[in-house]
Amino acid sequence: MDFPLFHLDFIGNRMLIAITATIHVIVNHPMAVGAVPLATLLEWIAHRRGNAKLDKLAYKFTFVFFIITTSLGALTGVGIWFTTALVNPDAIGSLLRVFFWAWFTEWIVFVIEVCMIMVYFLTWKSMSATNKKRHIAIGVFLSFFSWITMAIITGVLGFMMNTGNWVPYVREWSANSGLFTALFNPLYLPQLAFRTPFALMTAGLFFMFLVPFFTKKEDGLRYKAVRYLSAWTLAWLPITALAGYWYWKTIPGFMAANAPIAMTTQDYTSWYPTILTILLVMVIFVILVSLLGIIRSRWLPRVVLLVPFIICIALLGSFERMREFVRKPFVIKDYLYANGLRVDHYPLYKEDGVLPYASFTGTREVTESNQLQAGHDVFMLTCSRCHTVGGVNSVNKKFKTLFPDGVWKSEQISAYIANKHNIRPFMPPFPGNDRELEALTAYIIENQNRKIRVEGAQTAGFSNNE
Numbered sequence: 001m002d003f004p005l006f007h008l009d010f011i012g013n014r015m016l017i018a019i020t021a022t023i024h025v026i027v028n029h030p031m032a033v034g035a036v037p038l039a040t041l042l043e044w045i046a047h048r049r050g051n052a053k054l055d056k057l058a059y060k061f062t063f064v065f066f067i068i069t070t071s072l073g074a075l076t077g078v079g080i081w082f083t084t085a086l087v088n089p090d091a092i093g094s095l096l097r098v099f100f101w102a103w104f105t106e107w108i109v110f111v112i113e114v115c116m117i118m119v120y121f122l123t124w125k126s127m128s129a130t131n132k133k134r135h136i137a138i139g140v141f142l143s144f145f146s147w148i149t150m151a152i153i154t155g156v157l158g159f160m161m162n163t164g165n166w167v168p169y170v171r172e173w174s175a176n177s178g179l180f181t182a183l184f185n186p187l188y189l190p191q192l193a194f195r196t197p198f199a200l201m202t203a204g205l206f207f208m209f210l211v212p213f214f215t216k217k218e219d220g221l222r223y224k225a226v227r228y229l230s231a232w233t234l235a236w237l238p239i240t241a242l243a244g245y246w247y248w249k250t251i252p253g254f255m256a257a258n259a260p261i262a263m264t265t266q267d268y269t270s271w272y273p274t275i276l277t278i279l280l281v282m283v284i285f286v287i288l289v290s291l292l293g294i295i296r297s298r299w300l301p302r303v304v305l306l307v308p309f310i311i312c313i314a315l316l317g318s319f320e321r322m323r324e325f326v327r328k329p330f331v332i333k334d335y336l337y338a339n340g341l342r343v344d345h346y347p348l349y350k351e352d353g354v355l356p357y358a359s360f361t362g363t364r365e366v367t368e369s370n371q372l373q374a375g376h377d378v379f380m381l382t383c384s385r386c387h388t389v390g391g392v393n394s395v396n397k398k399f400k401t402l403f404p405d406g407v408w409k410s411e412q413i414s415a416y417i418a419n420k421h422n423i424r425p426f427m428p429p430f431p432g433n434d435r436e437l438e439a440l441t442a443y444i445i446e447n448q449n450r451k452i453r454v455e456g457a458q459t460a461g462f463s464n465n466e
Contacts (some may be wrong), residue, residue: 001347004360005380006086007456013385020083022320024076027312028150029195031065032073034203036117036317038137038147038232039065045228047132053221059124060214061207070114085113090340091331098166099156106152113145150199151192158187161251163325168335168344192251193243195451197236197450198319199394202312204233207288208293209309212302223297226305230293233308251391255326258426262325263318266424269410279318282311297382329421329428337428339385349431354381366435375443376454378436389447389454394449408448 006017033405039062046055073102084092096103120138127135160168164185167177208229215222248256260272286308292300336342349357356364361377363370379389387392399408402416414437423428430437 001088002359004457006386006458007384007454008173009388009453009455010391010393012388013143015392017080017083018321018324020076020079021324022317024073024080025251026316027068027073027076027321028311029199029316030202030206032069033146033150033196034199035061035065036120036139036203036204037143037200038207040136040143040227041232042225042228043139043383047136053219053419054225055128057211057214057221057225057311061210062124064210065206066117068148070117074114088331089341090342091336093154094332094336095160100160101179101290102152102155106149108146109152110146113142113149116142116145118443127167133200134401147196150195154185154192154195155188157323158191159183159185160330160332161255161323161336162187162250163333187250188248190243190247194247197239198241201233201236201240202316204236204290205308205312206228208233208305210291212305217302225296226300230290230297233286234290234294237290251326254425256333258328259322261320261426275448279315282314286311325426326462327427337431339382339428339431341428341431342380346429346431350433352437353433354378354431355436364402366439370441371442372446375439375441375446378432378440379443380454380456382431382440384454384456391453399444399448408445410438410441410445413444414438417441 007013007146039058042058042061043055046052046058081092116138120135120142123135123138146256161181162185165180166182166185208226211222211225211229215225226395260269263275264271289300289304327333330336330343331338331340334343341354345357353365354365355361356376358377358381361381363377366374379395383395386393387398390396400406400414403409403412416423417430417440418437420427432440432441
């Protein structure tokens, strides 16, 4: 609580991060990690068989992912740092202290990767005439560096879901407080084993999506390329499924229990079996298209080649949404709650309240004269990471559902907030003391029928309590 609180009350803070991160994964997995080795393989096949048309097609594929990854991919990568630092600086700060050298290494690798992808694309035509094998070797090295960036970040993502034997910030040196204990957490290898073939498989779907745009129907190259890409996709699909099962079985039980809500939201959990059935049908459709692509590629009309990539985006988006949500109520399991407050600080907050320890709020304690302002500050400190007042995932909407008769009683609201983590285990416990709970309740009731948008420090400014 050492930072001013950024807040977007119309879409919510978590939605801001979710949109940025999901776009980045959709770009990064099929177009950076997966597309590079696939383009290199196609280039090698074209070189071995003297197929200039296939080489030109691989070059066009490379042009597309080169443009997208170096623009949208890089922009959303930086956007993840920007949005997480704004919304939950304590969370990203904690991760930086643990993974500083891992991220330092990843940044160096990323710079090398960007340089190599520029070399790989920009020298394609010139080296094709002089030293094709060397150019293919550049593609192989680029494939490795693209994968390394994902391998490092996967350690951070796994750590957030299960810290394993890591001991938080011990003052004296300990083998269980270091980087490697955090990086090689229980979910690291299962998640990496899943993400790697998933990225390679979706790259095949991405290239299949591009084939109709770069080839003519009467050209035999279209059908040959579809066969190659279908075989590539089909080869990685069972590996992805097995690794995904391994990953799922290693996720902590209480997180797996959050899956229905993660996939459908609280209001539509009854749809969960239907959503799973739809996802399964999507996978079966991809299998069928890939089989037809190998056996009878001429039977596949253009639109059928476009659908698998749309399915790929849906699968990637569903996976990222579920991974982000199931770890709740934590941002970092057993260490930091989703509201940005450390688990081991809760006893102190319960006794003294959260306001005395917040550096940038208008109040330090609750009084009769400042109750509503104090309630606003408590809301910002303990609720605004996930909730808005009148926008997406608003507290007004939640309590209107709980009180359909329109009569909001302070005692019931207070009791609900104090015990919500027992009713909805994906929500962290309320951290403040009784006076702050009363102030928060009064603030929620005051805003019951008001269509307001709470402003964050970026527009409303802030008070410094230091």
